Amino acid sequence: MLKPLKDKRPLFIASGVLLFSVSSMILLTPKVVEFMEQQQQVKIEAALKEDPSKPSVVLTLAELPPEQRDQKLQEIAASETLSLERSRARYLLANDLLAKYEGGPALRQLEGLEDEYPTLVPYILLKRGRGYELTNEPEKAQETWKQLVETYADSLASAEALYKLGKFDPLYWDQGIEKFPQHPKIQEIIRQRLKENPKQPKLLLLLAQYVPNEIETNTIRDRLIKDYSSQLTAENWQFIADGYWATNEYNKAAQAYQKAPKTPQNFYRIARGQQLQPKGNNKEAVIAAYRQVMFGFPNSPEAAMALQRLAKLSPSETAISYLNQIIQKFPEQAPEALVNKAELLDKLNRKAEAAKVRQDLLSKYPNAEATADYRWQVAQRAAAKGDLVKAWTWAQPISTNSPDSSVAPKAAFWVGKWAQQLGRGQDAKSAFEHVVASHPQSYYAWRSAVQLGWDVGNFNDVRQVLPTVNKPNVRSIPPAGSEMFQELYRLGEDQDAITLFKAEMGDRQELTVNESFTDALLKLVQGKNLQGINQVWNLKHKDEPEQEKEWQQLRQTSEYWHALFPFPFxxxxxxxxxxxxxxxxxxxxxxxxxxxxxxxxxxxxxxxxxxxxxxxxxxxxxxxxxxxxxxxxxxxxxxxxxxxxxxxxxxxxxxxxxxxxxxxxxxxxxxxxxxxxxxxxxxxxxxxxxxxxxxxxxxxxxxxxxxxxxxxxxxxxxxxxxxxxxxxxxx
Incomplete structure (x- = not known):
């Protein structure tokens, strides 16, 4: 059971002691004391049941500078009513005070806060220790951090406590390296120890494993291979190769994958890495490497990708044989292979065969992206010749058969434009409404809205439009990460949130859609807008069905679109x-x-x-x-x-x-x-x-x-x- 919150009023409780107030005199017997404690506990438990997603004044203040929010936070923190709002206000005030090196006032805000704010208890203890540091009470600071390490041994916040304790006793740093190598603060210690003594392969391996996606780690990977190659296991080679691959060192990755476990992905990356090396490549060696994928793992998705690469590297007749294998064995890649085959047949002047292949594309794969692209090409050629009926006929099925294709919004819009020119007003209106309804995020939805008469500004008057802008003033709950991380992020405690999330992701190079989106949110709050926006955009390129589903669910949220189209400055x-x-x-x-x-x-x-x-x-x-x-x-x-x-x-x-x-x-x-x-x-x-x-x-x-x-x-x-x-x- 949580301890009751310490009341800030001048209340003196003891068996048989009188409490004097202005209006009354009450004798506090043990039963009365017990009753009051029970009532206080009820208030605390009620406060803890509050929905963290409900409207919050404190969260609207999270991104304001401390001096602009101080008075409002003080008012909320001074409330006598237990609430999540009060807890949040006290925590933010404490952090603002610590940033100004005012340890004493910060400690007063943190006093008893762990009883009413369980989500952030480990961080409350961290901050309390810092408060004691600032008031020149190092023993109390260490005692507080030890309490954190002992009570919340598995919390990643304990890694920060170990980091701080290690400044007094380096044995705590040993403990941190052993238990929390994924934590950025512990990684600082590892780097410092390597600076003092670089010949420590175990520490080098920890950085290679737990800081995989940073370019700076390539020097670590290089050193491991140069000095300790014979000591590396297949698992070590795997995360070394993955790290090179993630940082676009494809040739080095290809060499490392040769010593990693023999998987389809590793074999494909050996071939692709050789092909992508910047100083040219041995074409025959690259072809041989792709053929190894094809023969070693004939039914894998990587085999299909290898066949596609081989088709592009080979003479036309040989390329057609590779494309035929794709068509026969890999239905998902077959439409694109048919398009490529038809183009090769055209170059060989085998027009009748090319026409037959395209007919197979239309009849067997009517819903494929490649089919939509082909239909659009035919429609465009017809429109250029003035045959709008043919153009309309070829383009119209695209939005029905292939609604998710990249060309669908454009095709549907031009179906409407051509219908207008043919005098088919109702068909045009239906087409424009379809674009707005089915492709609301597209450029062509705007062009359709203009045609429908919406007040959205057209090319000739959009500069004068002064639209109302409703910008969110509260951060939403991220879809990934711990509850503790999510609360820190929403409070605007960005450095703590970023550090914690990095530690929570550990050595994972491939994040889920929700995790990658959350990571992108953190980039945006750091002002890394290019990386953040591009990362959100690239979420749609996930291949696994489960990840595709997660992306589709995410893009139904306002948070997704606010991140993709943010409003900095x-x-x-x-x-x-x-x-x-x-x-x-x-x-x-x-x-x-x-x-x-x-x-x-x-x-x-x-x-x-x-x-x-x-x-x-x-x-x-x-x-x-x-x-x-x-x-x-x-x-x-x-x-x-x-x-x-x-x-x-x-x-x-x-x-x-x-x-x-x-x-x-x-x-x-x-x-x-x-x-x-x-x-x-x-x-x-x-x-x-x-x-x-x-x-x-x-x-x-x-x-x-x-x-x-x-x-x-x-x-x-x-x-x-x-x-x-x-x-x-x-x-």
């Missing part, structure tokens, strides 16, 4: 968007495409930072606005310059955002040439005809971003989408 974006009279979501969308919100990222040609301003452009704009001192790596300066230039490109094209955004990427000279070549009256057709693939993709990405920011953060559009069964992501 919100105040800076809003300020300069308002000053330039630009739609802030358009600015955000261009920024996401240009730099993924990274202030210091540089393109190969020197474009720098958030909106990727070229140095020469920055200097030109700075002169225009009389900005004497600036840095392209400073977010405020960069967005100032970038939004001015975006406004300039809009003014050049009479506020046509399609042309302004295309010019931002390709330059005004190219856009002027395209305007002479193609009709701008139909902007959708104009986008399709942009001859630069990069710029065409850029335009679609920027406005696809814009649509997603609109549907995620704008309540009016979210409400419209809700009519099609979509979750309101702005809540």
């Amino acid at each position: 919100y105040q800076t974006i809003m300020k300069w968007s308002q000053d330039r009279k630009l739609n802030p979501l358009l600015v955000t969308s261009l920024m996401r495409q240009e730099s993924r919100f990274e202030p210091e990222i540089k393109s190969p040609v020197g474009a720098t930072g958030l909106m990727q301003v070229m140095p020469a452009t920055g200097e030109w704009v700075a002169n225009k606005i009389n900005l004497k001192k600036y840095s392209l790596k400073n977010p405020n300066d960069n967005v100032n310059l970038g939004t001015w230039y975006l406004n300039y490109t809009h003014e050049e094209y009479q506020n046509n955002s399609l042309l302004a955004v295309a010019s931002y990427n390709a330059g005004p000279g190219n856009v002027a040439k395209w305007m002479r070549q193609y009709k701008v009256s139909d902007p959708d057709a104009f986008v399709e005809k942009i001859p630069f693939k990069e710029t065409r993709g850029y335009v679609e990405s920027v406005f696809g971003n814009y649509w997603n920011y609109l549907r995620i953060y704008n309540p009016e559009i979210a409400q419209l989408l809700a009519q099609y069964g979509h979750q309101n992501l702005t809540k």
